Amino acid sequence: MNINNLNLPEKVKKYYTDTGIVDLYPPQREAVDKGLLDGENIVAAIPTASGKTLLAELCMLKSIGMGGKCLYIVPLKALASEKYSRFREFESLGIKVGIATGDLDSREEWLGKNDIIIATSEKVDSLLRNESSWMKEINTVVADEVHLLNSVNRGPTLEITLAKLIHLNPGSQIIALSATIGNPEDIAGWLGARLVVSEWRPTDLYEGILLDGLLHIGNIKKDIQDESRDDAVNLVIDTVKDKGQCLVFESSRRNCMGFAKKAGKWVSKILDEHDTIQLKSLSQEIGEAGETEIADVLSRCVRQGVAFHHAGLNSEHRRMVEEGFRKNLIKMISSTPTLAAGLNLPARRVIIRSYKRYDPNFGMKPIPVLEYKQMAGRAGRPHLDPYGESVLIARSYDEFMDIMENYVNADPEDIWSKLGTENALRTHVLSTIVNGFAYTYRGLMDFVKMTFFAYQKEASDLHDVIEECVRFLIDNEMIISDSNDILPESAFRSTATGKLISMLYIDPLSGSLIMDGIRKADYFEDITMMHLICSTPDMKNLYMRSSDYENVNMYVLQNKDKFISMPSPFKMIEYEWFLGEVKTALLLLDWINEVPADDICKKYGIGEGDIRMFSETAVWLMHATSRLSGLLKVSEASEKSKELEKRLSYGINSELVNIVALKGIGRVRARKIYENGYRSIDDLKKADPLKLSKIVGSKISQKILKQLDIDVDISEIKEKDSDTVPEPE
Ligand code: ADP
Incomplete structure (x- = not known):
């Protein structure tokens, strides 16, 4: 089916043919046949990279051509950004694209001027709660990764949000995009949609198992040279020698890093000169974009042509690793399954080094087939690789037979609603x-x-x-x-309380715990407020490691009066939870007291990405606390939480609040500026550009002064690079 024969605006057809998309892929054709461009609801359960996004694009562009407005719902913020940069290409067609990123209690009315709006399901839910007026104008809804209805954490919000959108705009067209699952007909039945199910892929995928150095894949067996003692490393060497790239999925962050270190030693030996030079400069950039030990390790790995990727990395590192991989500089990434959850980063060979995952309740547990298939499906870059391969590793013949039956030849599980609690x-x-x-x-x-x-x-x-x-x-x-x-x-x-809690987008249980706490509290010290928000179900607290007990317990004993309530140490389980809450609160205290990120990471066994995640959640809950204190008219609590909200956003003491509000200034630079005598914006306005550039570098000092309406010529500011402070966060 040729794009030119579709019932689409001419400029849309031209746009696609100009970008080389002329014929539809078979699943896309089937969707069109089933009414994709005629307003039918469609559920497409097809493999990754088989053109799901394009299918949604065609439908949205058709709808916009008729004056429609589209909402594209994704599960992760990272995916929202990826789709945003893709859809912004339609701006050449005069189409306006927006991404909802604001606070969870904002309406973001300005978004309504766009033709396509991209948002996570939580954000859509919050926009509905805050009654954004443009929600009523939406007539095309795309739900990406809709199989996440199965997720305990994300599923309920996704299904309620879709139900509300259907209720609000009954005639709207729904396009739901799913991975291959056992029961796509359930989703189609629920949404009153026509179903497109296909195993078709633009690049063939072979799924195999490595046993004793022999790769059993498709109908062939292939010898993998045992250069190292680690099977997975041998597979990586084999792929890179064949000019391919690898994604290696690991069960834990620690293993990701360990494997990258191990594989790097081998990969570095087979890099060509061009890659070696490019990797050296990428490695330097990575080293400069963080002040933690992880940044050092990542930088060393990248110099060797490999990397690791997980939620503990800061966003800049993640971006650089992804880009380095897309450019085919980085030859191997070892990752936790976050990458399989939707980021578009395919590779020639996927190695699933561990098909077991730690579960706090059950110990090491085999992953679902659905998860395995999503990882395997990352193999094979369309138009670039002749085929893709995914490989599991067996340590015995019995295990070989077991994983052949339970993964390679198995069908993905059915998905089930998780709304019932x-x-x-x-x-x-x-x-x-x-x-x-x-x-x-x-x-x-x-x-x-x-x-x-x-x-x-x-x-x-x-x-x-x-x-x-x-x-x-x-x-x-x-x-x-x-x-x-x-x-x-x-x-x-x-009630007013109910309305506020709904708009703040917090769990009503969190709302009631915060309000009770504020009513009961005698003091509102930093730790009191931090622990209060950490005691709510909206904060996912740190676990207690055995090495934590002494310190956290000691802190609790010395600061008993500062907690609004605490369980008796004899109630073992409750007390353990309480300690986890205190540990998280202490992390947040270290953050706002400007403890260096690397020290925080080491002390709590986390990465920079986690600090960001904890602080973002804390900002949101502290904001809710200030609004709820306002409602209760407890001004002391309201003032305190407002101040803490600001400090949490940047990880700073109060005196830096004004300086850090300047663009380009993070907590480290702000402290340096302050310590050099610039204590306020007025001090900065009077600053000698030369002196300022000695502290933060010429570019940044120019940027600061420009924000204060002072124009300086950069060439006039002489500075040595070595005098400047790196800004990692
Ligand atoms: P998915 O969303 O299923 O992962 P995408 O829609 O992103 O897949 O498509 C993967 C790649 O294939 C993209 O680069 C896209 O431009 C390309 N593509 C999709 N459909 C076609 C087509 N009909 N012809 C050529 N390339 C296509």
Whole structure:
């Protein structure tokens, strides 16, 4: 099927043919045949890189041509950015594209001027709660990675969000893109969609197993030379010698780093001169973009042509590693499964070094087939590799047979709604009432009939759990009922507290814990407030390692009075949880007290990416705390949490707040500026450009002065690079 024969605006057809996309791939053709461009809802369950995004693009561009407005929902912020840079290419067609990145309690009305808006499902949920007016104008919804309905953490929000969008704009077209799963017909049935299922891939994929140096793949067996004692390293060497690249999936971050170090020694020996030179400069850039030991290790690995990638890396490092790999400079990345979850980074060969994953409740556990297939599916770069290979490693014949049956030849599992628990539903029951999607108990039950859960099971199965949620919300004065018993006709009304908690996008349980804490607290010290937010279910706390007990316990004993409440040490499980909360609170304290990032990473066994994640969550919860304190009229708590919110955003003491507000100035530079006597914006306005450039470098000092409306010629500022401070965060 030729793109020129499709019912699309002429300029869209020209755009694609100019970029070399002329014929549709078979699954895309099937989607068009099933009504993709005629307003039909479509569920496409097809492998990665088989043109799912393009399928969604065609549908959106058709809709925009008729005056439509499209919402593209993704599960991860990183994916939102990836799609944003892709869709911005349509600006040449006069199409406006926006990405929702603001705070969770903002409306982002300005986004409404766009034709395509990209957002995570949590962000869409929060925009719906804050009643962004343009939501009503959306008539095309794309749900990317919709199989994440199966995820305990993300699934419930995704399904409620889709149900609300359908409720709000009943005629809109829904396109749901899924990995290959066992029961795509369930999603199609739920969304009233036509189903496109296909195993077709633009590049062939062979799945195999390595046993005793012999790779069994497709119908062939291939000898892999045993240059190293590690099978996976031998596979990497084999791929690189064949001019290919590898992705190696590992079970833990520590293993990722360990494997990269090991493989680097071998890969460095087979790099050509061009790559060696380029890698050296990339390695330097990486070393300069962080002040932690991880940055050093990553920089050394990259010099050897390999890298590791996981959520502990800072975003700059992740970006540089991904780019280095796309440019075919980095030959191997060892990664935790984050990369398989959607980033577009294919490689000739995927090696799944471990198919077991640590689960806090069950120990090491085999991963689901669905996860294996997603990792394997990363093999084979379309148009670049002749084929892709994914390899599992067996240590015995029995294991070989076992993984052949349970992974290579297995079908992915069915996915199931995870909506059926009070923890998942509490927040959605509140927002459903606040935003008027339902006013009565019967209305709530009618609304949940629209969910994936109700499609797969029975809405009535949610009866008890919804009743529990409603009781919780009444007991905590977030909603008011017109009757004492909860009857089908009971009518509900949200209170100011309920409305605020829904808009702040926090779990109502977090809201009630924060409000109780503020009411009870005698002092509002830094640790009091930090621990308060860490005691809520919205903060995922650090685990206690055995080496942590002494320090954290000692801190608790010395600062007992500063905690609003604490369990008795004899209640072992509760006390252990409490210590984990305190440990996380101490991490946040170190962050705002300007402890260097590397020291924080070492002390808590985390990476820079984790500091960012903890501080972002803390900023959001501290913001909620300041709003809730305002509602309770406890001004001391409100002031304190406002100040902490700012300090958490940048990881600084209060005196740096104004300096850090300047663009290009992070916590390290701000401290250096302050210590050199520039204590305020007024001091900076009077600064001698030459002196300032000695502290932060000429470019940055020019940037600072420009923001203060002072123009300086860069050539006039003489500075030595060695005098400048690197800014890692
Ligand atoms: P997915 O979203 O399934 O991972 P994409 O839509 O991103 O896949 O497509 C993967 C790559 O294939 C992209 O570079 C895209 O431009 C290209 N592509 C998609 N459809 C076609 C087509 N019909 N012809 C040629 N290239 C295509």
